[in-house]
Amino acid sequence: MSSKDEKNLEQVIDKIAKMDEPRRSIMQRVHDVIVAAAPALKPRIWYGMPAYAESASTPALVTLRNDERMNLAITEKAGFRPAGGADAALMPAAWYFETVDADTEKRIAEIVRSVIG
Template sequence: MSSKDEKNLTQVVDKIAKMDEPRRSTMQRVHDVITAAAPTLKPRIWYGMPAYAMSASTPALITLRNDERLNLAITEKAAFRAAGGVDGQLMPAAWYFETVDDATEKRIAEIVRSVVD
C-alpha cells in the first residue's frame, strides 16, 4: 500500500471514528464489508464523505453518508447499467440503512462487487 493510500485510509477510519454510536459501529461494519468485497478499491475522503475509488487519483465510485439517515451510494463515475424489468431504464444508485444485519451485509457486498466487476 502506498503512503498516499495509507493516508487516505487513515482519513476514512478517522472520519468514521468521529461518528456517534451506534452509527460509528454500523459505518465501520459497512466499511469492512466494502474493503473485503472489493479489496482493489482504495478508501478516501470524497466531498467530506468516506468513499472508495480505483486509485487515490480517480473519482470515487462508492460513498458513505452520515446525514439524517446512513446512505451507501454509487456515484455517477461508476459504470451504470439500466435496471430493466419494471424499473425500465432506472438504475438503483443509493440505499439507506440504520443498522446492518447479515442479509444487508451480503447485499452491500453484492452492490460493491457490481461496481468493480
C-alpha cells in the same frame, strides 16, 4: 499499499471514528464489508465522506453518507446498469439503511462488486 493510500485509509477510519454511536459501529461494519468485497478499491475522503475509488487519484465510485440517514451510494463515475423489470429505465444509485445484518452485508458486497465489474 502506498503511503498516499495509507494516509487516505487513516482519514476514512478517523472520519468514521468521529461519528456518534450507534452509527459509528454500523458505518465501520459497512466499511469493513466494502474493503472485503472489493480489496482493489482504495478508501479516501470524497466531498467530506468516506469513499472508495480505483486509486488515490481517480474519482470515487462508492460513498458512505452519514446525514439524517446513513446511505451507500454509487457515484456518477461508476458504470451503471439499468435495473430491469418494471424499473427498466431506472438505475439504482443509493441505498439507505439504519442497521446492518447479515443479509444487508451480503447485498452491500454485491452492490460494491457490481461497481468494479
